[in-house]
């Protein structure tokens with residue numbers, strides 16, 4: 001059967017579909033379960049040097065086009081998570097540690113603690129993080145540059161930078177990341193959004209605002225991938241609304257080196273196997289390889 | 302009045318007005334509300350209860366339009382102090398619920414763990430299933446739903462201080478019955494009690510006929526955030542549970558540790 005194993009920043013993955021950060025990634029055995037279910041790699045919950053309980057609830061609300069969440073980056077801390085890594089590793093797929101901080105020092109501290117992972121993903125893009133964390137970092141290009149450079153200097157493993165969906169300036173953020181040594185970019189994090197309870201007039205999320213994920217953001221994410229692929233030499237890993245193999249194919253055609261899946265897991269825990277078999281069957285039918293398919297949309301205009 | 306998009310509104314919290322408050326024990330009360338969209342919920346399913354401007358917490362449905370709350374902290378303090386006319390938001394019903402099977406069942410309930418089991422007992426009895434219930438609590442005034450259980454079958458009680466029924470844990474009452482005789486066993490209560498029930502069933506090789514409703518930190522309720530996952534299989538309590546059969550729980554973290562709001566392991570029952 002067609003081989004869809006590939007390489008992303010030196011990591012060999014048996015399938016280009018990975019688990020997205022913060023989804024079912026709080027415990028080692030949950031990561032192992034998803035890895036065993038067919039994910040090519042798994043990304044942990046975003047981890048900081050200090051533990052955090054996250055925002056008060058409601059943390060998540062279903063809207064008609066996806067999910068709105070404001071978890072607030074709850075995490076047990078990097079140090080406590082080392083205990084979870086052993087179970088996660090048992091599945092034999094690369095483990096990517098997502099890390100958070102407010103500045104270069106905090107990011108490098110977290111990065112060094114997670115240096116035993118196969119790669120790092122820097123979360124500079126969460127739209128509902130505590131002050132100073134997440135997407136606010138991307139409003140200061142010098143801070144972003146500083147963080148990427150400093151983390152690169154602190155660890156030997158590949159460093160991915162996960163970007164916010166700022167459609168008009170995402171390539172700029174990608175270029176800053178690349179220039180400062182990032183090995184890949186990941187696009188996109190959730191889109192800033194909110195919901196109001198019309199009965200009481202109250203914003204529903206405990207944090208008032210949050211981030212939108214799921215089907216609604218897929219076309220936005222696709223455009224980001226398309227633009228980043230054109231602008232960068234480093235690989236683009238795509239995430240946002242992927243819910244089946246057809247979506248994965250679409251992103252790879254836009255240039256994705258790999259894709260990540262989050263929200264779709266809520267009602268389809270077997271999605272990774274389905275994406276894998278779906279892509280294989282598609283490539284076989286078209287008589288195409290994964291590499292030939294990558295970025296094809298850029299050559300068809 | 303609800304627009305014809307009510308199918309969509311159900312995905313968001315449903316506003317529900319408290320219609321009645323019943324005191325069940327010192328620190329336990331039942332809130333009844335008007336939320337007709339929950340009338341198809343199965344016993345064992347739960348709702349995410351939005352306490353405005355404070356938090357959202359999981360609560361089992363103790364009947365199709367009620368929850369029964371023990372005051373253990375911030376959100377539960379506000380809930381147990383509510384009056385008719387107060388408004389909460391409800392998401393759900395969520396979770397697996399109890400599977401109703403067989404013709405002769407045993408229910409083992411501890412404290413507020415009786416909340417999901419009382420509607421189960423009633424649902425079983427209404428289908429002609431013979432119900433035996435073992436109900437335990439710290440003291441006589443903490444035994445909840447005594448009348449509800451008595452009305453649908455046989456009830457045996459136990460209290461830690463002997464003020465009613467057997468003096469000691471409810472699991473001791475299990476030794477007076479022949480567990481193998483029952484088609485299904487259902488349990489919910491303090492974690493160490495549930496661990497005891499699981500161990501007794503496992504010793505007899507009947508853990509697959511046991512259904513237990515678990516308590517873990519639930520945040521999203523839809524199987525995404527990972528807060529509720531249990532070791533060693535990464536099962537999600539919020540959507541694959543909260544009810545699991547005993548065979549899925551033998552060798553699990555149950556009774557050993559759980560994770561807090563941040564995901565850190567905590568050992569409230571001591572470290573081995």
Ligand SMILES: Cc1cc2nc3c(=O)[nH]c(=O)nc-3n(C[C@H](O)[C@H](O)[C@H](O)COP(=O)(O)OP(=O)(O)OC[C@H]3O[C@@H](n4cnc5c(N)ncnc54)[C@H](O)[C@@H]3O)c2cc1C
Pocket residue numbers: 347356357358359360361362368369370371372373374375376377378413416417515516517518519520543
């Ligand atoms: C599926 C399910 C059904 C439940 N059904 C009932 C019920 O019928 N009646 C009842 O009294 N209780 C029930 N609980 C427990 C109830 O959710 C907690 O007691 C409640 O969340 C405490 O909130 P608090 O703000 O008062 O406590 P806090 O002051 O926030 O914390 C006190 C303790 O409550 C627990 N807790 C807090 N938040 C949560 C949360 N989001 N999810 C789970 N546990 C939490 C933690 O163990 C914590 O240590 C159920 C829990 C689950 C998972």
Ligand SMILES: Cc1cc2nc3c(=O)[nH]c(=O)nc-3n(C[C@H](O)[C@H](O)[C@H](O)COP(=O)(O)O)c2cc1C
Pocket residue numbers: 020021022023045046067069071073098123126162188189190212213214215217239240241242260261262263264521525526
């Ligand atoms: C419940 C939830 C928690 C998330 N937590 C994180 C996180 O900790 N770090 C992060 O970088 N992204 C986080 N995300 C964003 C996802 O990784 C992903 O970028 C986004 O959800 C879009 O993908 P999807 O549509 O497949 O869900 C979270 C998303 C959800 C729904």
Ligand code: FES
Pocket residue numbers: 518519520521522523524525526527528529530537538539540
């Ligand atoms: S509570 Fe979020 S996955 Fe279960």
